[in-house]
Amino acid sequence: MRKPRPGAFERLEQSLVKLIQEKGADQHQGSSVRFILGLLKVFSWLYGAGVSLRYLLYRTGILRRFPLGIQVISIGNVTAGGTGKTPVTEIFARTLAAQGRKVAILSRGYRRKEAPWWQRMFTQVIEPPLVVSDGKHILLDAATGGDEPYMLASNLPGVAVVVDRNRVKAGRYAIKRLGCDTIILDDGFQYQRLKHSIEVVLVDSTNPFGNGNMLPRGILREPARHLKRAHIIFLTKCRGNVSAVKDEIRKYNPIAEIVECNHTPRLLKDVWSREEYPLEWLRGKTLCTLSGIASPKGFENSLRHLGAKVVWCERYADHHRYEPGEILYALNRSADMGADALVTTEKDAVRFPRFETSPVRCLYLRIAIEILSGAESFDDIISRICFRHTRTGTTRSGI
Numbered sequence: 001m002r003k004p005r006p007g008a009f010e011r012l013e014q015s016l017v018k019l020i021q022e023k024g025a026d027q028h029q030g031s032s033v034r035f036i037l038g039l040l041k042v043f044s045w046l047y048g049a050g051v052s053l054r055y056l057l058y059r060t061g062i063l064r065r066f067p068l069g070i071q072v073i074s075i076g077n078v079t080a081g082g083t084g085k086t087p088v089t090e091i092f093a094r095t096l097a098a099q100g101r102k103v104a105i106l107s108r109g110y111r112r113k114e115a116p117w118w119q120r121m122f123t124q125v126i127e128p129p130l131v132v133s134d135g136k137h138i139l140l141d142a143a144t145g146g147d148e149p150y151m152l153a154s155n156l157p158g159v160a161v162v163v164d165r166n167r168v169k170a171g172r173y174a175i176k177r178l179g180c181d182t183i184i185l186d187d188g189f190q191y192q193r194l195k196h197s198i199e200v201v202l203v204d205s206t207n208p209f210g211n212g213n214m215l216p217r218g219i220l221r222e223p224a225r226h227l228k229r230a231h232i233i234f235l236t237k238c239r240g241n242v243s244a245v246k247d248e249i250r251k252y253n254p255i256a257e258i259v260e261c262n263h264t265p266r267l268l269k270d271v272w273s274r275e276e277y278p279l280e281w282l283r284g285k286t287l288c289t290l291s292g293i294a295s296p297k298g299f300e301n302s303l304r305h306l307g308a309k310v311v312w313c314e315r316y317a318d319h320h321r322y323e324p325g326e327i328l329y330a331l332n333r334s335a336d337m338g339a340d341a342l343v344t345t346e347k348d349a350v351r352f353p354r355f356e357t358s359p360v361r362c363l364y365l366r367i368a369i370e371i372l373s374g375a376e377s378f379d380d381i382i383s384r385i386c387f388r389h390t391r392t393g394t395t396r397s398g399i
Contacts, residue, residue: 004325010317016040017294017317020218021082021210037217044217051214051222058192066168067195068175071182071385074196076189078226079210079219081294081318083202084236084263086148086347087369089186092200092382093152093159099386101182102135104174105156108187109146109163110319129164129173142350147319148186150350168194182385189229190221198385201230203249205242205260206298227252232381235260237298238372257381259374265302268363271349277363283307288334290327290344292320292351299345299365311337324353335359 005011019026019037026037057063073092077083089105096103109130132138132145133153142150145163153161160178164170167185171194174180185191189201210219227233230253235242238260246258268277287308289300296315303310314330316322334342341361344352349364371378 003329004323010320013317014315016216020213020216021207021295024211026211040217041213044214047216048214048223055192055222055226063192065192065195068168068171068183070175070180071197072171072185072194073183073198073200073385074185074188074191075200075202076185076187076191077202078189078222078224079204079208080215080221081219082207083204084367084369085187085202086151087263087367088200088202088234088236088261089184090152090155091369093156093184095382096182096184096385097156097158099382101386102160102178102180103158103182103184104135104160104162104171104178104180105149105152105184105186106167106170106174106188107146107149107152107161107163108165108167109149110187129162129166129170131178132161132163133159134178135160143321147347147350151346152186154350166193167191198232198381199230200232200234201227201256202234202236203227203245204237204295205235205245206237206239207295208245208248225252227256230256232257232259232377236263238262257374257377259378260372261374262370262372263298263367264370265306266366266368268343268365269349271344271352271362271364272354272358279306285309285340286311286338288312288314288330288337288339288342290314290316290330290342290348292316292318292322292348293345294318302365303343311339320351322348322351322353324355327352327355331355331359331362 029037058065075085075089075092077085093103093105130140130145132140132149135158138153140150149161149163160174160180162170162174171183174183185194185196188196189199209224212218214220227249233249233253233256235245235258239262242260249258265279267279268281269275282303283306285308287303287310289303289310291299293299296313300310300313312333330342339360341363344364346364346366
């Protein structure tokens, strides 16, 4: 079977991501690539100027921040993709719900199916937010509601998931219609229109700030010095000594609580039947992988660390919307190579079209956050959000 080719825009995106993601990745390139990188540098200066102006307008009150009157926990990052934000959002939502809070996660629903921008610009109808889950039932699929909102809704019974570009509107809807008393703003660090009670920022310990440039020349969505706004910093993917990264963070924010954590594999599930496999099943197995995420190396290496032999890796751009032919090609290629399974990520699995039969097992790896240090800080923050009594006997209503 002939391999399907991604579109020209996606191929360009994949090539550029490799060049801008890490320090030194853009070295020893030809003149045409250096010219493109020079253009990207100009655009990054313009982008950075726009970011600075926008924050100035919010600081001076020219642009208004809207409060909701309840706790709003923003979970985000200063870089584009790859920090592992979804599992952290999940642990916050699950812990808060277990403490009796009625939680709603607000998401933009990145790359979900929606009307073209020119229709949205000229329409006069104000649509209500999309409710992926009302806390009792999942009401929308991944294509309509978005990959990450659907995944969160599937893993978090009792937690509402609401999608809208206007998250002020989405938050008001969650309070009024769903009775929520705690909001988690997914990917909210840059969303300043909604007033935040707590800023949680994720930093990837393996690649904290990329090459130090702003988008599109680097991966920074805003300058690293803006970490000073964070109340708590999750240092993710901690697999060794991270003291140098912590020292760098402390230059920007000397007082924020730092929680070190790792994204730990928990189990495998069949993409379609949802049959579960223990991680021990991987030992000695021959695997192929298929992924469309920002940082696929970590996913692929985790399978190797669990004892599997990975013989072929197929990568697409982040949030790639799979066609049936692409999945069928990967399944057939895996079977031809004698693989025991084709393994993907949970975030990718929700985008897979359904097949009634498969020439090889198709599994996804379920990941959860493991807190390595700073657990007491995390518990204290949850206590403050829930208005619980602290060890000193006083009661706090916020951070």
